Amino acid sequence: MTVEQRKITITINGLRHSVTVEPRMLLSDMLRHELGLTGTHVGCEHGVCGACTILLDGRSARSCLTLAIQADGAEIETVEGQGTAEALGRVQQAFRDHHALQCGFCTPGFIMTITDILRNHALSGDDEIREALSGNICRCTGYEHIVAAVRELLREKDSRP
Ligand code: FES
Ligand code: FES
Secondary structure (H helix, E strand, O other), X not given: OOOOOEEEEEEEOOEEXXXXXXXXXXXXHHHHHHOOOOOOOOOOOOXXXXXXXXXXXXXXXXXXXXXXXXXXXXXXXXXXXXXXXXXXXXXXXXXXXXXXXXXXXXXXXXXXXXXXXXXXXXXXHHHHHHHHHOOOOOOOOOOHHHHHHHHHHHHHHHOOO
16 A cells, blocks of 8 residues: 655745655654654643644644644744754743753743744733643643743833834
């Protein structure tokens, strides 16, 4: 039996890729296994934990619930596009400053969710921050430091001219 293959074109962190995938391949698997972008983590594979969150055409999405072929022609952003170890992105730096991670497994998903929040949502107060983060699960941190990082990022955003 021959397995059906499809060729898709996808822009990831500003770079265009042509990838041949099976129609059943998950976007998370394509990123990790076909393109080596292992910064996108896979925890539950059921859309619950948020570890696999990426931005799909500028909005946060679960890559474990998205088929790679659904992203044909789309713009994807992953944590690899946020910064490097030598030059952290702004959200990554806020996590570092506030000790918002321990094992770091959940962190890429939080970074991408928070990037969406900062670009697309106006939040005020800790309750709204917690609500906005409620789709991401962290087993280590107790969330206080993550909320503090987001609080600072929102303050910084609000004080921009
Ligand atoms: S791995 Fe996708 S939500 Fe948990
Ligand atoms: S830092 Fe370990 S799961 Fe969140």
